[in-house]
Amino acid sequence: SLVLLAMILSTPLAAQPHNPSASAEREHITAFIFRSLDDSSYISSTNVYGKVYLLDFWATWCPPCVEALPDMEKTYEKYHSLGFEIISLSFDDSDSRIREFRGKRFRMPWIHGRLAGGFNDILAISFGVKNIPHYILVDRQQRIIAAGDDLHGKKLRKLLDEELEK
Numbered sequence: 001s002l003v004l005l006a007m008i009l010s011t012p013l014a015a016q017p018h019n020p021s022a023s024a025e026r027e028h029i030t031a032f033i034f035r036s037l038d039d040s041s042y043i044s045s046t047n048v049y050g051k052v053y054l055l056d057f058w059a060t061w062c063p064p065c066v067e068a069l070p071d072m073e074k075t076y077e078k079y080h081s082l083g084f085e086i087i088s089l090s091f092d093d094s095d096s097r098i099r100e101f102r103g104k105r106f107r108m109p110w111i112h113g114r115l116a117g118g119f120n121d122i123l124a125i126s127f128g129v130k131n132i133p134h135y136i137l138v139d140r141q142q143r144i145i146a147a148g149d150d151l152h153g154k155k156l157r158k159l160l161d162e163e164l165e166k
Contacts, residue, residue: 026143029136030126034113037095043087043111045142051085052145052163054156055136057115057129059091060101065133068152069106075156076110082164083140086110091118091132139163 033044056072058065076086088108090098095114102108115121119129127136135151137159138144146159 026139026145029138029142029144032123032126034089034115034123037090037098037112037114043113048085048087048138049142050140051083052079052140052160053085053087053138054151055127055138056086056088057091057124057127057132057134058088059132060097060105061092062132064149066105068133069108071153073106073108075152075160078157079160079164080110084160084164088112089123090114091124137163 029045031045033042035041036043060066072086076084086108088110090112092098092101092114098112098114102112115124118124123129127134131149133152134147134149135156136144136147137151137156145163151159
């Protein structure tokens with residue numbers, strides 16, 4: 001079973017959109033650590049410090065989550081070389097289900113973990129995740145740019161264009 005730990009260093013995130021232009025007012029992301037589905041290493045917020053990244057809370061059984069994936073893959077391909085990363089944290093009940101999905105449906109060539117406790121998992125609780133999909137965009141200094149259930153497609157690309165040109 002996947003062991004998930006969370007080190008809470010700041011106030012838990014409320015699932016509210018943030019003003020991307022007000023970088024001085026951005027909240028710091030709650031520190032996190034989880035086991036990677038790809039190689040069993042542990043991934044923490046320090047691994048992505050200095051990058052702009054998207055926390056993607058999702059599941060293979062969630063139709064809106066799956067519908068967003070083709071565009072997410074295109075966005076990742078366009079922005080990854082500029083310092084953008086995606087961390088997908090799945091609510092699926094097994095690692096093998098996620099691996100099978102990635103092998104047959106979408107490659108999703110970014111970082112993956114699984115929230116073994118579902119909505120009661122410490123990371124889901126720490127980030128205020130009440131439904132999926134849910135996304136949190138984080139800047140290079142670990143501050144929240146925006147959060148919500150519609151942070152993909154054109155909206156995400158617009159924010160990435162603004163943030164990555166800094």
